Amino acid sequence: MNLRHGAIGVSLVLLLGACSSTEPSEPTTSSSTTATMSVLPQPADQAKERAVTAYLGMWRDMADAAVTSDWQSPKLALNATADALSRISRGLYADHYNGLVTKGKPVNHPTVESVEPAADPTTINIVDCGDDSQWLKYRADTGQQADDGPSGRRHIDAKVKKAVDGSWKVVDFAIQDVGTC
Numbered sequence: 260m261n262l263r264h265g266a267i268g269v270s271l272v273l274l275l276g277a278c279s280s281t282e283p284s285e286p287t288t289s290s291s292t293t294a295t296m297s298v299l300p301q302p303a304d305q306a307k308e309r310a311v312t313a314y315l316g317m318w319r320d321m322a323d324a325a326v327t328s329d330w331q332s333p334k335l336a337l338n339a340t341a342d343a344l345s346r347i348s349r350g351l352y353a354d355h356y357n358g359l360v361t362k363g364k365p366v367n368h369p370t371v372e373s374v375e376p377a378a379d380p381t382t383i384n385i386v387d388c389g390d391d392s393q394w395l396k397y398r399a400d401t402g403q404q405a406d407d408g409p410s411g412r413r414h415i416d417a418k419v420k421k422a423v424d425g426s427w428k429v430v431d432f433a434i435q436d437v438g439t440c
Contacts, residue, residue: 302379306427307371310383310419313338313427314369321347322394325361328354340422341430359396359405366390369417380421387415388440414439 316338324332330351339347354361369387374380390412396405417432 303374303377306374306380306383306421309421309427310380310385311369311371313419314385314387314417314429315367317343317347317429317432318365318367318389321351322361322364324351325354325394328352328360328399330355338428339430340428343417343429343431346432354396358399359407360399361394361396363394365394367415372416382421383419383427385415385417385419387417388412389415389434409437411437412440413437 320332320334320338324330324335324347328351330348332351335347335351336344367387367389369385372384372386374384375382392410392412395410396407397403398405414435415432418430419427420430421427
């Protein structure tokens with residue numbers, strides 16, 4: 260009888276061992292499944308990315324036009340519209356009228372402050388701490404640096420909206436004084 264119980268005990272140990280070796284303790288994913296799975300970007304994430312791209316594009320376009328104070332540059336309307344485009348054009352026209360050009364580039368660090376509506380945004384509010392210390396005005400006729408006030412880090416608020424064609428454009432922005440961020 261002892262041999263029989265011993266044989267059953269060994270059989271159970273072998274059977275349990277076999278079961279535990281065929282069932283992994285952690286779920287595994289095959290490489291083919293992993294390769295075919297992809298995370299689809301959410302509408303809010305895509306909207307944020309496109310809004311920030313438009314915001315940075317507006318500054319790039321403005322800096323390009325400011326080299327000659329070209330207030331009529333068609334590039335200005337690529338990423339800005341409404342009050343934002345008007346503000347940029349008026350500023351560049353004033354520089355042109357006063358014989359000023361701007362050299363260098365602004366440095367921006369935008370972050371998304373809010374999205375509206377949350378599920379499928381059409382409006383993105385951006386905050387930035389822009390630095391214009393390397394983006395300076397000069398007299399077009401002499402090349403001498405113009406005294407146009409202090410430069411440095413400034414708090415910027417911007418509103419970016421989705422247009423009817425699906426593009427994103429800055430519709431308004433406000434720049435605070437040096438030292439506000």
